[in-house]
Amino acid sequence: MRLKRLRKELIKRGAIPYLITDLKNIKYLTGFSGSNGYLIVSEKNSIFISDSRYEEYAKSVIPEDCEFFLQEGNAFEAISSTIKKRGIKEIYVEASNITLAFHSELKKALSKVKIVPVIDDPVADLRAIKDENEISLIKEACAITDRCFDHLLQFIKPGVTEWDISVEIDYFFKRNGCRSCAFDPIVASGSGSSMPHYKPENKKIEPGGILLIDMGCVFQGYNSDLTRTIFIDKIDPALAEIYEIVFQAQSKALNAVKPGLDTGKLDSVARNFITQKGYGENFGHGLGHGVGIDIHESPAIKKNISSKLKKNMVITIEPGIYIPGRGGVRIEDTVLVSQQGFEVLTKSSKDLIVI
Template identity: 35%
Template structure:
């Protein structure tokens, strides 16, 4: 597994005439080496690769790291890296300018002066974005845990329950069912708070007649689920129902547009067309979705500006929403595997409006 991934990176480096590639982004380092700690640097040359971290992880690297030499460093990681890679002057070193700070990069240049630093992205992202069968199986595990949690949560959702209690139950049950952690802090937004697309769960109590948007996910062996459902507690108004139907329409149309070769912006546009036909487009204020895997947000993007073409093996979220200030919000989100002839929806929760 690790070997195939590393070989792909080496091929990408060779085609760009790089003598080395430095990777600083932790999810990418996990992808290439298995290391799960919070401080690391990875460096690969034609003949060698190193995982550098600090003394806290001296034991952990023995269990986790495969396909790279693990090096425990006192002091700055890159200073040690510079000693190891010993490249000639004028060597071309690739790096991702989005995953190193200005301060960090100036230290790198100081530690390895005279080399040519080539700003690149996508060398590791491209591989991460295409999931193999094993990765899809782990994603399915994460999704299955989150869906089980959601069904349990429906039993406690009733008027008088606080949003924050619902969030606490989600986190707790994710863990009890074997997830490493939440993928992100669960969003539980009820009533007019539903108009906050990323409203943190608050002390607000859920009231009868309100919609409740729950956006949640968990992490299993590094891979994330990411699901949203909006449910009604009591009988929602006609207007809220109409919002729900419009979002469901947009989501259905967008999922139908998913298949290998389609551009991310085109899938996004399909959802927007549907919302426009319901006169709700102006209340959809974020992008349609994103890749999902070792990161909660990764390649490809589904947004108006996305130039990413979907590939077989991508897993993307499809999550249109409508947020009307003073009224409420609706979002419906599934996780979809891209295949040559269409999308395979990995999530299985019902999408008809649930009224509790």
């Protein structure tokens, strides 16, 4: 069904046959989750290329209308052989998912074939709108993440390190049926929380400080994303005031979510509120992003990027304020765009928490 939808879109764009090299796109379209595979989508059928390690597995998962081609030499030889055998004179490729080196080698292998890069990835557009099964898997990933946060509230205490917490997150997810973390957990204490993509260190959690945790899991191939900021032992009044601003900014953005809303305008709902409170320069990143097979996928929710929210997109809403040398606050939820507006899939408390 997904391949048929893609084929219809490619024909509409006049961008067929189409070579897909991105393994996440291949997994989405065929179910194949190995480490080596290439997919050529043509007007009548599709050809999947992989080596002997995956032959039996690939044949068991790829759609019936997708032909398997065994890669016996290197990938470029296999792609070239497949294309020449079918008399293809022009092929479109994923511009955003191939390296310059890959493109150069492909040109050598296909010296008599016109290669046309496609900048606007049509698979990304399909992946942005989830079906009911995908939504169910993301909901379960979010539920596991919520349970992890509840567990951490019992685990965290003064004296444990950021690294201890990061390892505990990974262990909890794997113990609860997840293949891995969605990304390396961000566990940022004290002044480290002012760095949005801080890397945990062997640094002890100190009483009176702040702790920012950004985490997610991969459950049956689908991701979750959650950020909460908590206080250790006692509240820092200045940071508590910032927490309230971030909380209100997120609430306003959440209440604005609905199908048809421009993503740039959604970003501005939170950004304008934070700016009005005097912290506009301390909110540098975008408001959110799509979530699915990848932790970051379409749509991007940030200023100066315009796209429309659609029903069954899954996105994050994650405003933050970061004060260099002092600390930062971010609150993030994974959110489903519904017909009526939105459904927050991560349920962990956003009350100001002191442990």
